[in-house]
Amino acid sequence: MAADPLPTSHALPSPFSTSTTPLTLIAQGAEALLYHTTFLSPTTPCALKIRPAKPWRHPTLDKRLTRQRILAEARVLVKCLREGVAVPAVLGLDWETGWMAMQWIDGGSVKEAVRGRDVSVNGADGVLKGLMRRIGRAVGGLHAAGVVHGDLTTSNMMLRPIAGETADRLRGEIVLIDFGLATQTVQEEDRAVDLYVLERAFGSTHPREEGTFPEVLEGYREVFKGAKGTLRRLEEVRMRGRKKSMVG
Amino acid sequence: MPIAIGLEGSANKLGVGIILHPASTPPSPHDSVHSSSSAHTKPTSPPVHILSNIRHTFVSPPGTGFLPKDTAAHHRRWVVRLVKQAMKQANVRIEDIDCVCFTKGPGMGAPLNAVAIAARTIAQLWDLPLIGVNHCVGHIEMGRAITGADNPVVLYVSGGNTQVIAYSAQRYRIFGEALDIAVGNCLDRFARVLNISNDPAPGYNIEQLAKNGKCLLELPYAVKGMDVSFSGILARVEEMGRKLPQPGTPEPAEPWVDPDTGATITSADICFTLQETVFAMLVEITERAMAHVGASQVLIVGGVGCNERLQDMMGLMARERGGSVYATDERFCIDNGIMIAHAGLLAWGKGFKTSLEDSGTTQRFRTDEVLIDWRD
Secondary structure (H helix, E strand, C coil): CCCCCCCCCCCCCCCHHHCCCCCEEEEECCCCEEEEEECCCCCCEEEEEECCCCCCCCHHHHHHHHHHHHHHHHHHHHHHHHCCCCCCCEEEEECCCCEEEEECCCCEEHHHHHHCCCCCCCCHHHHHHHHHHHHHHHHHHHHHCCEECCCCCHHHEEEECCCCCCCCCCCCEEEECCCCCCEECCCHHHHHHHHHHHHHHHHHHCHHHHHHCHHHHHHHHHHCCCHHHHHHHHHHHHHHCCCCCCCC | CCEEEEEECCCCEEEEEEEECCCCCCCCHHHHHHHHCCCCCCCCCCCCEEEEEEEEECCCCCCCCCCHHHHHHHHHHHHHHHHHHHHHHHCCCHHHCCEEEEEEECCCHHHHHHHHHHHHHHHHHHCCCEEEEEHHHHHHHHHHHHHCCCCCEEEEECCCCEEEEEEECCEEEEEEEECCCCHHHHHHHHHHHCCCCCCCCHHHHHHHHHCCCCCCCCCCCCEECCEECCHHHHHHHHHHHHHCCCCCCCCCCCCCECCCCCCECCHHHHHHHHHHHHHHHHHHHHHHHHHHHCCCEEEEECHHHHCHHHHHHHHHHHHHCCCEEEECCHHHHCCCHHHHHHHHHHHHHCCCCECHHHCCCCCCCCHHHCCCCCCC
């Protein structure tokens, strides 16, 4: 997501086109634009995900895909909330114009927190391990709810500050975000690949902290009953990698 | 000024090309132009001289594909004639040539072997070094040389391969690929159901038919992250093809019509639907790779890359990202000998040689296995 020029051609959908709160672009992927703004009342902060129409796609196909994807993402989020997994709540959506408003999550990403952690403090390793274990529990809870995320990285995990707790940046509640590639599945293989993607992403983003990754799997085991099978499958996935080794 | 001859025969095209690289260093002028001055990126002289580039295609009858045995026989029958013709057209002597390049893989075993035998024979007769070339790397390097695209995300789409590739640290890394069959294979096999001619290529004839298509039918859409899958689409579209009234049979009592307009569904509509769906998938994974690496240029190579609808769609996407699309015409998109000669000569410039003992071919040869030591 490097130096992408801002597309100016996309008009904002209603009600955001008439909102008095400014929209701040916070991320742009291939699929969607993510803004920080408010929803309906100026005191309700929200994350607004807009999926602009793709002019190269046939309009019928474009509408179908936008609708399917927004609905799939919203359904996954709603399912997670119902099962007690910490994810942003869905505030509203419109598949015709292609937007979904979600509850704004305070705090920073796990990536920033791990990158910026103070290693000199006494017990820093213990705090990091605690965080890793909480990540494992969050992912375990997600999988127990029958959802795989599809793109687990430390940028897609927020640390929401807990009221009354010390302001250590590695504390806080793990909230998973960006369910654009999520699917509802009960396949062991899908869950194992989900963990494998996280393991690889964590290793390349935080090479110094890579040794603490087993804590994630420990936390995963604590909360998810099917962990044993998934972790066995993970061994296999590690052996072959996510990609096949041939071209057909 | 080094000259190479390249022999390609990994599928149903047999190609022979002779190339000359004007300056001994650097082999790819675009790299040097880019580093010396970013203001003007167009070199004044053409980067490479194509002395000859000829091809002979094995065309199987409508409704059938090309079988390895018949294709290898075709290559054996034509390879001597093509080499002679290429030498004559290039107007070079045997002494002028520096190396013999051939496709090591990936591809179909029997045709690859037939051409490798020819390359080994020439190399020994003329006492020249052999250079085994990865077919995919050949496509990418030729595309870069012809279009001048400096560091693009590459979409390589053909009958045997579907890959989204970006260069990083002397490797062409595969970001996304087809998990089952290649996109060109999907098009070719659909053409067989409708008995569409394989001359000049089934994909070309589908493209022409699709121009008259209007109704977009519903097909599966299978994108998973940066990967794609086409076998489900093929199964569905084959079903649709068989649903059309066959010539010589009476019209069905209830014709298959578009629910919106009431117009009868034709083969053109199915071709249109197939193209719109699979190309949208390809553009989507390419865009995701571009967003991931922060690139704005995209280069399309491989036989399916000739398709103008695919080029147009990719152009719209690239323009929205503030970039542009680079594509070549059928001389370079479709398998050819010149790309093998070009990529081989780049490797030769770095001292690479394939010994006679290692000059076997391989059906499986991933793009990211090759060390690209001629790029920074």
